[in-house]
Amino acid sequence: MTLLTRRRLLAAAALTTASGLLAACGGSEPEAAVPADGVPRGKLSVWLHQTKAYDAVFTKLLHSYVQEFGGVDVTPLYVPVDKLDAKLLTAFAGDAPPDLFKIGGWTIAGHARKGRLAPIIPKAMGVPDEKALVAQYDQNAISSLSYQGRLYGVPIDYTICCLYYRRDRFAEAGLDPDKPPATWEEVAEYSKRLTSADGRKVGLQWILGNPQWTLMQLLALVKGKGGGILSADAGTATLASDAGVEALRYYGSVGNAKLSNPLSGFGLFATGQAAMVVSGLFAMDLFPALNKQLVFGESFDIAPLPHWDGGQPVAPAYTWGWAVAEQSKLPYTAWHFIDYLQREDVAARQLKDASLLTPVKGWEKLPGADPKAMEIMAAAAPHADFGPRTPVWQEMAKALTDAGDAVAFGKKPPERAAADFDQAMRIAL
Amino acid sequence: MTLTVRLPGPAATVSGRGQRWAEARAGSLLALPAAVYFLVFWVVPFAGAVWLSFTDYELAGVPAWTGLDNYRRLLGDPGFWNSARVTALYTVASVVPSIVLALAIAVPLSRPGRVNGVLRALVMIPAAMPLVATSMVWSAIFADEGLANTLIGLVGIGPRPWLTDERLALWALVIMTTWKHLGLFVIILTAGLQGLPSGVFEAAAIDGAGPVRIFARITLPLLRRTLLFVLVIAVIGAMQSFVPAFLLTKGGPAGATEVLPLYLWATGFGFERMGYASAIAMVLLVAMLALSLVQFGVLRGGDDG
Numbered sequence: 056m057t058l059l060t061r062r063r064l065l066a067a068a069a070l071t072t073a074s075g076l077l078a079a080c081g082g083s084e085p086e087a088a089v090p091a092d093g094v095p096r097g098k099l100s101v102w103l104h105q106t107k108a109y110d111a112v113f114t115k116l117l118h119s120y121v122q123e124f125g126g127v128d129v130t131p132l133y134v135p136v137d138k139l140d141a142k143l144l145t146a147f148a149g150d151a152p153p154d155l156f157k158i159g160g161w162t163i164a165g166h167a168r169k170g171r172l173a174p175i176i177p178k179a180m181g182v183p184d185e186k187a188l189v190a191q192y193d194q195n196a197i198s199s200l201s202y203q204g205r206l207y208g209v210p211i212d213y214t215i216c217c218l219y220y221r222r223d224r225f226a227e228a229g230l231d232p233d234k235p236p237a238t239w240e241e242v243a244e245y246s247k248r249l250t251s252a253d254g255r256k257v258g259l260q261w262i263l264g265n266p267q268w269t270l271m272q273l274l275a276l277v278k279g280k281g282g283g284i285l286s287a288d289a290g291t292a293t294l295a296s297d298a299g300v301e302a303l304r305y306y307g308s309v310g311n312a313k314l315s316n317p318l319s320g321f322g323l324f325a326t327g328q329a330a331m332v333v334s335g336l337f338a339m340d341l342f343p344a345l346n347k348q349l350v351f352g353e354s355f356d357i358a359p360l361p362h363w364d365g366g367q368p369v370a371p372a373y374t375w376g377w378a379v380a381e382q383s384k385l386p387y388t389a390w391h392f393i394d395y396l397q398r399e400d401v402a403a404r405q406l407k408d409a410s411l412l413t414p415v416k417g418w419e420k421l422p423g424a425d426p427k428a429m430e431i432m433a434a435a436a437p438h439a440d441f442g443p444r445t446p447v448w449q450e451m452a453k454a455l456t457d458a459g460d461a462v463a464f465g466k467k468p469p470e471r472a473a474a475d476f477d478q479a480m481r482i483a484l
Numbered sequence: 485m486t487l488t489v490r491l492p493g494p495a496a497t498v499s500g501r502g503q504r505w506a507e508a509r510a511g512s513l514l515a516l517p518a519a520v521y522f523l524v525f526w527v528v529p530f531a532g533a534v535w536l537s538f539t540d541y542e543l544a545g546v547p548a549w550t551g552l553d554n555y556r557r558l559l560g561d562p563g564f565w566n567s568a569r570v571t572a573l574y575t576v577a578s579v580v581p582s583i584v585l586a587l588a589i590a591v592p593l594s595r596p597g598r599v600n601g602v603l604r605a606l607v608m609i610p611a612a613m614p615l616v617a618t619s620m621v622w623s624a625i626f627a628d629e630g631l632a633n634t635l636i637g638l639v640g641i642g643p644r645p646w647l648t649d650e651r652l653a654l655w656a657l658v659i660m661t662t663w664k665h666l667g668l669f670v671i672i673l674t675a676g677l678q679g680l681p682s683g684v685f686e687a688a689a690i691d692g693a694g695p696v697r698i699f700a701r702i703t704l705p706l707l708r709r710t711l712l713f714v715l716v717i718a719v720i721g722a723m724q725s726f727v728p729a730f731l732l733t734k735g736g737p738a739g740a741t742e743v744l745p746l747y748l749w750a751t752g753f754g755f756e757r758m759g760y761a762s763a764i765a766m767v768l769l770v771a772m773l774a775l776s777l778v779q780f781g782v783l784r785g786g787d788d789g
Contacts, residue, residue: 141753148543165756169544264736312737315628315648450755457563460738464650475562482557483755 089178095388096126102143103157104136108340108409113396116404120395127388147171152380155389158208160199160374161267165446167202173379174205179390193414199441200376208376209397211405213414214335215372215435216271217428218242218358219342224249224256224330235358239276239305242331242361246309249330260310260329261463262320266452269459271371272333274442276302278369279362284455285443285480292451292480294458295473303469307462318345325349333360335373336428340410351425359431370435371442374414447483454479537762547759554763564764566739567747570654574743575722577658578665582718583711585662586669591699593670594677604674611667619731622660623647626732632656647733650740657728657741665721669714676710677703712783716776723772744768 090096103113110133117129132153134142140162146152152171166172175185182188185206189197192210200208222232228248236242246258262268270284277284282298285291293299310329316322321338323329325345334341339357342349349355362368377393379386395401399421402413407423412432415421419433445451457479458472467475537554541547558564589607593600610618625631626646633643646656680703688698704711726745729735735742735750744764752761 144543144753144756169542169756171544264734313645313649315645447755453750453754454563457739460736464738464740466650466738478560479562482561 089176089387093178094126095124095179095385095391097385097388098128098130099155099385099389099392100153101129101131101155101392102134102139102146102153103131104139105133106136106337106409106411107344109405109411112405112408112411116396116401120392123395124391127392129392147380150382152382154383154385155377155379155393157211157375158378159267160196160208160210160376160441161448161452163200163207163376163378164202164444165448166378167205167207168446171381172207173381173383173386173389174207175209175379176387176390179387180209180394191416193416193418193436195372195436195439195441196374196414199374199444200378208378209393210374210376210414211397211411212337212375213372213412213418214337214374215370215432215439216275216333216335216360217431217435218331218360219324219334219338219355220331220358221324221327221329221355223354224327228330232356235356236331236361237359238364239279239361240364243305243309246331250311254311255314256328257311257314257323257330258309259331259333260314260320260323261306261312261459262332262334263312263460263463264456265319266449266456267373268320268333269456270442270452271373273302273306273455273459274371274440275333275360275362275369276305278440279366281366283443285445285451285484289443289445290484292477292484294455295470295477299473300469303458303462303472306459307465307469310463312460312463312465321345324355336412336424336432337410339425339428352427357428357431359435368435368438369440370438372439373441445484450483451480454483533762533765536759537766539759541758542756543758544756550759554760555767557760558763558767563739563742563747564744567742567744570740570742571723571744574654574658574725574741575719577655578661578722578725579715579718581658582662582665582669583714586666586673586714587711589666590670590673590677591703594674604671607670608667610664611671613664615664615727616731618660618664619728622656622663622728623732626656648737650737653733653737653740657725657732660728660732661722661725665718669718672714673707673710676707680706708783712779715779715783719775719779720772723768723775 101117103109113131117131121127121129139157140159143152143156143158147166147169158166163172175188177184177188180188182191188209189206193213196210196213197206200206200210218235220232220235225232225235225245228245230245230248236245242259249258250256261272274284277294277299280298280301282296282302283293284299286293294303310320314323314328316326316328318325320329320332321334321341322345324332324334325342332338339351342355343351351357360368360370377396379389379393383389397413397415399415402415402418403421403423405411405413406421410424412418412421412424419429419436421429443451454476458467458476461467461472461475462469536547538549538551539547540550540553593604593607613621627633628643628645630646632646636642636644644652646652684702684706685698688702693701724745725743726749729741729743729746730749733741735746745768748761748764748768751757751764
């Protein structure tokens with residue numbers, strides 16, 4: 056019989072502890088991608104950005120899903136919109152991402168390239184293959200969520216930019232509120248008439264300092280002039296061209312960059328300091344929330360995004376998407392839940408209660424939204440432009456914001472700002 | 485009754501060498517937790533950052549060795565040079581007035597008296613406030629209808645967009661950080677002043693030296709070491725400043741407040757270029773070390789007493 060010495064006892068204890076620790080660190084094996092019975096189960100974590108209206112809609116949806124599929128539990132985390140990207144990034148870096156999350160379509164390429172996203176599971180979405188799923192959506196919108204031919208998300212919160220204008224400010228300035236400007240030249244003309252002597256009230260005010268909005272605003276101006284921000288293959292920067300410089304010059308010529316509001320141009324529009332702003336569908340709810348006296352159709356209205364006189368219409372667009380983490384142990388359940396969120400009746404409810412458009416095929420006919428807004432978006436849809444698709448989107452948008460802001464604040468002439476943008480992108484691309 | 489304690493003689497217990505060895509072992513054991521802490525939380529991350537600065541690492545996969553590429557990239561990066569310029573301006577603009585003001589306040593406050601004691605406590609309040617809370621308070625002060633515009637309105641100046649004018653935004657941050665750090669510098673300088681030998685001042689007064697002469701010829705030279713300490717922590721603090729710009733201006737408008745730590749953060753956590761961000765961190769570290777050495781060289785040698 057072997058005596059149990061102190062050394063052996065310690066070794067056995069160490070081995071037991073180590074194996075326990077390893078088991079805990081390793082966790083269980085991921086469940087099969089598609090369960091044999093096709094029934095979703097497990098505990099999902101979901102991250103999405105906070106919006107008062109949508110959070111209320113989402114919470115109800117979540118409860119009804121859990122009620123319908125008893126084997127699933129869903130834990131949501133509502134993150135402020137400007138913090139969501141950083142929170143997701145740190146979660147990815149720490150190997151602890153949520154199972155599924157709402158993500159800006161413009162960041163899909165960057166995350167997919169780094170292997171952080173799980174491709175869709177068609178079976179969980181009730182379709183035989185990816186092609187069938189794509190057919191259910193607006194082609195422009197869903198294709199913006201793919202990377203190198205694989206689909207990594209389904210679209211939600213789709214917007215095509217339009218022009219918001221204050222009818223009351225137009226009337227005060229002697230402009231016809233039923234005839235909003237149709238071209239960028241008219242916008243400049245109207246802006247002159249809408250600008251007060253002290254510059255505290257302006258016509259069009261850009262959303263400054265915000266990479267996503269800067270990109271969309273400048274995209275309309277640059278592409279409308281026949282230029283581009285990046286080359287077609289997104290391999291080189293092309294802002295330092297006649298079109299780019301002209302667009303930047305125009306960008307710096309309207310609005311007053313020094314007007315301050317915590318919500319930038321959105322806030323200035325709500326207070327009436329700005330009479331026009333470029334925004335998306337979500338702003339239909341945002342402006343009355345910021346200023347209770349604002350009533351759509353009475354004090355403010357929308358119009359198609361202007362184009363250059365004689366130029367091609369450009370309709371900057373974006374979409375958010377639902378995506379699943381590559382590390383999720385419940386990809387089937389995650390995609391199943393996403394499919395539930397995308398049902399047509401749910402899409403209608405989201406549109407009605409939160410002005411949040413799910414671009415399912417035939418979204419133009421979804422009930423719930425203002426018919427005028429849908430009509431404008433539908434007319435612009437063929438020209439929808441999601442901007443350059445590049446894995447270094449964040450760097451590109453930041454460099455473009457630096458260029459746009461520098462011109463708007465009069466720090467750099469447009470030529471220099473455009474050249475600096477191209478130089479910054481030469482390093483990044 | 486008398487209690488007598490007899491201490492054992494060295495020869496009675498262990499030899500001198502043995503005792504030294506025992507003391508060294510005990511010392512090492514006592515220092516071990518601090519050494520492990522230093523190693524784990526300082527040396528390893530630092531070595532990791534140095535290594536990362538020579539790699540291409542995008543928070544995914546394995547860092548790829550790129551040699552000096554990140555450092556070469558710095559040379560042609562307009563964003564880096566803008567941030568370096570903003571940081572230099574911010575450092576000079578916030579450190580100089582902070583120390584001058586702190587010294588001006590510390591000299592009268594260092595004199596004894598109950599009122600001075602209360603004032604010293606009051607002046608410390610901003611320094612004790614969390615920086616995030618301070619930033620929130622100052623964002624309200626700099627708002628259109630805030631205290632800053634009310635105050636300048638009293639002297640007939642119209643409202644200013646403090647945080648959205650690219651010529652004013654950096655100065656708004658400077659005002660806030662000066663207010664925030666002034667109290668700490670006052671307390672350190674007050675302690676230094678109170679430690680100076682009173683005899684020297686009495687002798688100077690007897691010799692007929694005036695207060696300005698005494699301050700310039702006696703107080704300042706004797707206070708050199710304290711001033712050096714304040715200067716070094718002020719410069720390092722200013723060069724590392726992140727929170728005010730992050731919370732008040734997000735680096736804007738038009739990059740006017742994009743200090744280097746903010747650019748570093750955006751590069752690392754916005755653009756996911758950890759290797760490049762580490763290179764920026766190394767450059768910042770070297771700049772801080774160089775400046776600290778210069779400050780030591782210029783101000784070392786004084787004696788507070």
